[in-house]
Amino acid sequence: MEERRPPSSPMLAWVEAEARQENTAPSEHHEHVMELLLNEAGSLAVYKKEEESLYSILSFVSSTQQPPGCQDKDLKMKFLRSIISVCRTARNCDLWCGLDAFCKKYELAEHIKVLLEEEPLDVLHTAVQQQAMLALGHLSYVNSVLEGKKKSILLTCFNSVFLLPSHEYLECQSRIYYLRTLDAMDRMLRLFIRNSPLSGFTELQDILQILLPFANSDSEAICERAVGRAAKLTGWLATRFSPEDHSADGGYTECNVPLLGQLVGWLLLCHTCENRQIRWEALDALYYLYQFIQKNRRTAPEASQQPQGKAEAIPRLPLPTATDIATNFGKYLQQSQRTDVILKVIEALRDSNTYDKQEVSGVLDMAIEDPASWLTDVPEIVRCIYRHVECINTASARRSLDSLILCLANQRPREVASTLLQMWPSSDRHANLQVFLYGRGGDRRLSA
Structure with a gap:
């Protein structure tokens, strides 16, 4: 033999x-x-x-030479x-x-992304999405393997879950896959931040950059999923994440997240919408986000001049109003971030939006009472008003917008006038300026 x-x-x-x-x-x-x-x-x-x-x-x-899906x-x-x-x-x-070179050579992250893109968006009948996100989370431990690829990967991950039909229409087995996939996504997001080679705040900025557009969707299902991820992520940031543990030198890392203002503005608006699940998820996210910002007080340049005693948390009972929330966050946001909140509020006053117009108008009224803190970027605010004014007709919204225009005109007339004049053709400038300002906010004209 x-x-x-x-x-x-x-x-x-x-x-x-x-x-x-x-x-x-x-x-x-x-x-x-x-x-x-x-x-x-x-x-x-x-x-x-x-x-x-x-x-x-x-x-x-x-074996990936086969046609997609085979x-x-x-x-x-x-x-x-x-x-x-x-x-x-x-x-x-x-x-x-050798593992980083191996992962890059065989493009493991790219293969996972392709698998996610091949999955159908109208049904969830396998655990491929769940396992893909768990795999991506583990790949984030490997040095530089995901560098320069995370934004594209995040968009693919969000699309693969957020665009699915509402969970109410998913079959029983699909709902199980759906909930497990959301848990895997939350874990992946946490690992991306924790394993970031630069700083967790940089990674958080990138995540928000991809997440926030989904938040503005007209679909309640998409919005609910996005705000749910924000609630889970901010809960972890507030209770488990320590920037010092993940900074290069182990020292204090300043909370530099420019999109923080947009996040606060979006969650604040979600807290006023009719969908109860979205409202409570948004309040949870705001509560944890406020705790997180308190732990990183250097978010605001003027924070060093404020007393360093323990700040009062956002009250949960009775239910805080949008104005209460904005007032509390305003102490810790940078000026540009406060401007982002105001821009989101102005956009929310449009007739097509379903937010509580009276509550949202209250935020503008609060800003008018403290223009030195909230109305600093006059050109940007004026441009935002100009883009949306024709679509704002609700009585309470219109009154607040008129009061805002009057406040800006009285406080910073030259900036208001110059911004408006730059936006209009030369032949119409004078007439449009008078129509936009005169009669909307009282008897006074601009003294530009």
Whole structure:
């Protein structure tokens, strides 16, 4: 009987055994994968502990020449779970050497993104989305593998879940997948921030940049999912995240998140909408966001001049009004961030928006009483008013907008006039200026 040579590696033994069991020789694909695997063996510290997972990853990557959507679901799941296993072992055993080069060479993040893009947006019947987001979270531990790719990845992840039909219309099994996928997304977002090579605040800014457009959707389902992610993320930031632990030198890291004002403005408006779930999720997010900002008081340049005693938290009972919330946040936001809140409020006064116009108008009334804090960027506010004024006709909204115009005109007449004149054709400037200002805010004309 011919003596069989021992296999060159345990993985080759597994492949040969499988082939013998099926009475077939190893396929060309297996041979190609084994060649790839053996070529990587010497440079991967995690190779000995995760040989089978690495084989599964390479097997999937080398099979992606098939048309989109033709790969077997089990093969996809094995690929994603293998990435999680390899990254977890590398982390637990400190076996990072060579892993970043391996992930980049075989474009693991890009393959995960393609898998998400191939999933249907009208139904959720597998755990592919869930496992993909868990895999991306684990990949964030690997140095620089996701660098320059996270924004595109985040957009794909949000699209894959936010654009699904409302959970009320999902079948029972799909709802289970849906809830687990949302949990995986929340974990992924936390890991992106915690494992950021620069600072968690930079990562938070990038996440908000992708998340906020979904918040402005006319679809209640999309808005509810977006505000839910904000609530989960701010809850973690307030209770678990320490900027000092994730800064390069371990020292204090200033909370530099320019989009913070837009986030506060959006959540403040969601707190006034008719959908009860969105309202309570928004209040939770605001409560935790306020705690988070309190822990990082250097958000506002003038914070160093304020007393450093413990600030009063946003009260939960009785239910705070939009004005209460804006007043509390105003102490800690930068001037540009306070302007962002005002811009969101003006936009919310449009007739097409379903926010509580009376509550929203109250925020403008508050800003008018303290223009030195809230109405500093006059040109930007005037441009915003001009864009939306023709679509604002609700009585309470119109009164507040007229009062705002009068306040700006009286406080900073030259800036108001010059901004308006720049926006109109030369032939219409004088007439338009009079129509826009005279008679809307009282008897006084501009003394520009």
